[in-house]
Amino acid sequence: MAQTRLDVLSCVEHERLAFELLEVRTRGQYLTQLRGISREEQAEWDRRERAALALLVDHELEHGCGR
């Protein structure tokens, strides 16, 4: 039961990609709340978030560590 969770946690690359995605999301939300960003900036953050998510999903599919 706990084994599955440990396997996922032991994948350093997955952890790194998940952290990057979280960071992009957090930063984008923080900036939006802090000063209200322009539509262009919002689009840029959306693009970065999608790119980070795509990397994570690709890694999970390739490595099989997502589930």
Ligand SMILES: [Zn+2]
């Ligand atoms: Zn992995």
